[in-house]
Amino acid sequence: MIKVEGLYKSFHDRLILENIDVNFYKGKPNLVIGASGSGKSVLIKCLVGLLEPEKGSIFYDDRNFLSMDYEKKQIIRREIGMLFQNNALFDSLTVQENIEFPLKMFSNLKPEERIDRVNDCLAKVNLQNSNHKFPAEISGGMKKRVGIARAIALEIKYLFCDEPNSGLDPLTSRVIDDLILQLTTDMGITTIINSHDMKTVLDIGENIIFIHKGKKWWQGSKADIPEARKSNPELNAFFRASF
Amino acid sequence: MNFFSEIGRFVIFMRLVLKRPQKWNVFWKTTFREMYHIGIDSLLVVILIATFTGAVTTIQTANQLLTPSDMFPNQLIPKFVIGAIVSTSSLLELSPTITCLVLAGKIGANIASEIGNQKISEQIDAYEVMGINSASFVALPKIIAGIVMIPSLIIVAYFLLMYGGVIATKFISVLTYDDLIEGARMTFNPLYLRIMLIKGFIFAFIITSLSSFEGFYTEGGALDVGESGTRAVTRICVFILFFDLVIAQVFLGL
Numbered sequence: 456m457i458k459v460e461g462l463y464k465s466f467h468d469r470l471i472l473e474n475i476d477v478n479f480y481k482g483k484p485n486l487v488i489g490a491s492g493s494g495k496s497v498l499i500k501c502l503v504g505l506l507e508p509e510k511g512s513i514f515y516d517d518r519n520f521l522s523m524d525y526e527k528k529q530i531i532r533r534e535i536g537m538l539f540q541n542n543a544l545f546d547s548l549t550v551q552e553n554i555e556f557p558l559k560m561f562s563n564l565k566p567e568e569r570i571d572r573v574n575d576c577l578a579k580v581n582l583q584n585s586n587h588k589f590p591a592e593i594s595g596g597m598k599k600r601v602g603i604a605r606a607i608a609l610e611i612k613y614l615f616c617d618e619p620n621s622g623l624d625p626l627t628s629r630v631i632d633d634l635i636l637q638l639t640t641d642m643g644i645t646t647i648i649n650s651h652d653m654k655t656v657l658d659i660g661e662n663i664i665f666i667h668k669g670k671k672w673w674q675g676s677k678a679d680i681p682e683a684r685k686s687n688p689e690l691n692a693f694f695r696a697s698f
Numbered sequence: 699m700n701f702f703s704e705i706g707r708f709v710i711f712m713r714l715v716l717k718r719p720q721k722w723n724v725f726w727k728t729t730f731r732e733m734y735h736i737g738i739d740s741l742l743v744v745i746l747i748a749t750f751t752g753a754v755t756t757i758q759t760a761n762q763l764l765t766p767s768d769m770f771p772n773q774l775i776p777k778f779v780i781g782a783i784v785s786t787s788s789l790l791e792l793s794p795t796i797t798c799l800v801l802a803g804k805i806g807a808n809i810a811s812e813i814g815n816q817k818i819s820e821q822i823d824a825y826e827v828m829g830i831n832s833a834s835f836v837a838l839p840k841i842i843a844g845i846v847m848i849p850s851l852i853i854v855a856y857f858l859l860m861y862g863g864v865i866a867t868k869f870i871s872v873l874t875y876d877d878l879i880e881g882a883r884m885t886f887n888p889l890y891l892r893i894m895l896i897k898g899f900i901f902a903f904i905i906t907s908l909s910s911f912e913g914f915y916t917e918g919g920a921l922d923v924g925e926s927g928t929r930a931v932t933r934i935c936v937f938i939l940f941f942d943l944v945i946a947q948v949f950l951g952l
Contacts, residue, residue: 532829
């Protein structure tokens with residue numbers, strides 16, 4: 456579980472996140488939704504330590520991430536997998552080498568054991584027989600799957616997905632959503648998905664956080680949305696505009 | 699951004715870079731690959747520039763010193779002086795400074811754009827989220843490789859400058875191979891060799907660290923990557939010339 460308390464982040468004089476209090480639960484997809492520029496990517500970057508918030512606390516299973524020094528944060532980060540919006544695959548490495556990379560860095564597996572692990576990860580994302588292709592040679596949906604396979608190569612506890620469906624057709628989006636849901640429940644990890652794809656929200660949204668103007672505006676599950684839209688004009692406007 | 703905040707950012711960057719590598723075998727593998735890119739891939743340009751510069755320096759020096767004039771009748775200047783001038787200027791200035799100014803353009807721009815591209819495509823963020831010290835992972839192998847390979851290229855450049863001078867003696871009638879080599883031998887001073895190597899190590903650090911720094915802090919898109927490359931080369935050239943002056947004053951200032 457990841458717990459966020461009183462998080463503030465600003466750029467220069469512009470407040471981007473204001474007093475964010477939120478819990479992200481283990482074993483279920485936690486979705487952060489909101490319009491472009493609402494602060495959801497900034498929230499994710501603060502959570503993984505790519506941005507330093509001005510105030511607040513972030514607890515990874517009761518371990519206060521923000522009070523740690525750089526070396527201790529790096530240890531927590533080895534428990535984190537992240538799927539980036541633009542995949543962030545290492546373009547000079549093949550699919551196999553991309554997935555093998557975290558294993559080379561942080562495991563003591565022998566080369567043949569690493570290859571077995573890579574093939575295992577590729578099987579989990581339904582992407583066999585692409586080991587020796589370079590990222591430039593595969594489709595957008597395949598890149599997302601490689602990104603997920605790399606994220607889960609180590610035994611992770613937390614998975615962050617920044618706009619996992621951006622640039623994908625509806626069918627491939629659905630496949631990626633199902634894959635993330637399956638990995639979350641099978642591996643029992645805390646998954647945080649940053650999305651403005653309403654199909655994703657309504658399909659897999661167990662714990663949904665709506666960010667509006669840098670504040671946590673609403674939190675609930677997909678089942679709560681119809682009722683919440685009646686009493687929350689901003690949430691209603693966001694959903695109406697999304698369809 | 700003012701000069702002092704840039705210096706501060708550079709110091710913070712170097713503190714991150716100069717950390718113990720997380721996996722030594724990955725570090726050495728990357729470093730040897732970088733040594734190949736920096737050293738072997740730059741050999742051709744160094745061979746061309748050093749050989750031609752050596753030949754041109756010899757011809758022009760001979761022309762200036764051996765052309766009769768009212769003030770300096772040519773018979774007063776022994777011919778080996780040309781060899782001495784070519785050799786000493788090659789050791790002190792041409793091989794370290796000219797070679798490094800050329801390498802600033804080739805290696806500096808390449809490193810800045812490579813790391814800049816990794817930055818804008820979130821690959822640097824991916825390293826960081828994996829728990830890897832991204833600054834050290836991308837920059838340290840390049841800095842170590844540069845510090846090993848650039849002084850080696852400078853030594854190669856010195857011999858090629860002299861070889862260029864030897865080739866030039868075949869085309870000019872007033873100077874022979876023996877004059878050139880005699881002058882080089884007579885005025886050889888081990889201090890000059892030490893200065894050449896000191897310059898080599900300092901310039902190598904400037905080229906690789908400044909270009910890595912510029913690339914690492916690239917923000918935006920493809921245009922910004924290009925700007926980082928240009929800014930890196932400009933700054934490297936300025937710093938090389940500045941430290942060239944400082945080293946000359948410290949070791950040779952009267």
